[in-house]
Amino acid sequence: MDADESVLAKKKHVEFFKMYLYFIPARMFVLDSTRLSIVFFSISGLEILGALSDYNESTRKSMCDWIYSLQIHPDEDGDCSKCGFQGTDTFMTLEDGVAVHCNKMFANGHLAMTYTGLVTLVTLGDDLSRVNRPAIIKGVAALQQEDGSFACTLLGSENDMRFVYCACCICYILQDWSGMDMDKTLSYIRGSFSYDYGFGQGPDLESHGGVAYCAVASLVLMGKLHDVLTPKEYEGLRRWALMKQVAGFQGRANKQEDTCYSFWVGATLKMLDFYEMVNYEENRKYVMSTQCLDTGGFSKVRFSYPDPLHSYLGLCGLSFMGENGLGEVHPALNMSMRAVNCLHKIHQSW
Numbered sequence: 001m002d003a004d005e006s007v008l009a010k011k012k013h014v015e016f017f018k019m020y021l022y023f024i025p026a027r028m029f030v031l032d033s034t035r036l037s038i039v040f041f042s043i044s045g046l047e048i049l050g051a052l053s054d055y056n057e058s059t060r061k062s063m064c065d066w067i068y069s070l071q072i073h074p075d076e077d078g079d080c081s082k083c084g085f086q087g088t089d090t091f092m093t094l095e096d097g098v099a100v101h102c103n104k105m106f107a108n109g110h111l112a113m114t115y116t117g118l119v120t121l122v123t124l125g126d127d128l129s130r131v132n133r134p135a136i137i138k139g140v141a142a143l144q145q146e147d148g149s150f151a152c153t154l155l156g157s158e159n160d161m162r163f164v165y166c167a168c169c170i171c172y173i174l175q176d177w178s179g180m181d182m183d184k185t186l187s188y189i190r191g192s193f194s195y196d197y198g199f200g201q202g203p204d205l206e207s208h209g210g211v212a213y214c215a216v217a218s219l220v221l222m223g224k225l226h227d228v229l230t231p232k233e234y235e236g237l238r239r240w241a242l243m244k245q246v247a248g249f250q251g252r253a254n255k256q257e258d259t260c261y262s263f264w265v266g267a268t269l270k271m272l273d274f275y276e277m278v279n280y281e282e283n284r285k286y287v288m289s290t291q292c293l294d295t296g297g298f299s300k301v302r303f304s305y306p307d308p309l310h311s312y313l314g315l316c317g318l319s320f321m322g323e324n325g326l327g328e329v330h331p332a333l334n335m336s337m338r339a340v341n342c343l344h345k346i347h348q349s350w
């Protein structure tokens, strides 16, 4: 192993996240439609590295102004079903061969963008006073499906545990659970508990680290973890998650390790109070081996391109093990503990 590989290249990672706040490399242009999520990973990454204070108050405010510009408000008739945040302000279409903005056509809230937008606002020091809370909660309600799951947008989308998680985060952050039928949501989550004691994308489907994270974090945010799982199932879930450690973590049995699962499965073990069973040394060694020392950032596997998602989640995985110089992360909300404390102060003012 290179000597440098065991040292966290903090300065490089700060530069990496700052770069993504200004442009997206050409090979990643398809991510422009969800640009708010890239801003979430970058701002959260800078936050955990203790570098957000590099931006002065006026710059942080202009970042918040941009996020607020993505908020979809009720239409002329007061209909809130599209309310939430959209991911970008650069939706384009071709008209007579010329690219033109078509923001209105796609003006639609998206659950993942609403969640990441709210977290980023709080992380930047905003007090959420410009958030149309009742409208956004109605927008959440419009996306719940008959089976209790959530779609991410009204434009036609998948519906699964990822968006159940986003809906729970939004309801928790806005302190209003009227946007979901909680019994239906619980029944959907319960129905995804699998034969192998993890959570899959549906009844009796193979369990998956990302789905398990979304299910467990949703239950934690609802305060229902122990209502839904029996003590035996809870123990089985702990064991299932722990067995996903190879050196780093894999998302499913027999798959290759991937840096992001040091967060998804690591956070799950934190919420299940079982993280102390992790082999820290092996986990750290794997995550650090995916650190890119040339450009900063982390990739999913060694010698691959780094990206903002794996970079931020890799840092979170290191933070769980008490890595020197990294801030703490709230495992269920996936935001810094400092920002969660700010959020709780905001809640007291409502």
Ligand SMILES: [Zn+2]
Pocket: 258, 259, 260, 261, 300, 310
């Ligand atoms: Zn990954």
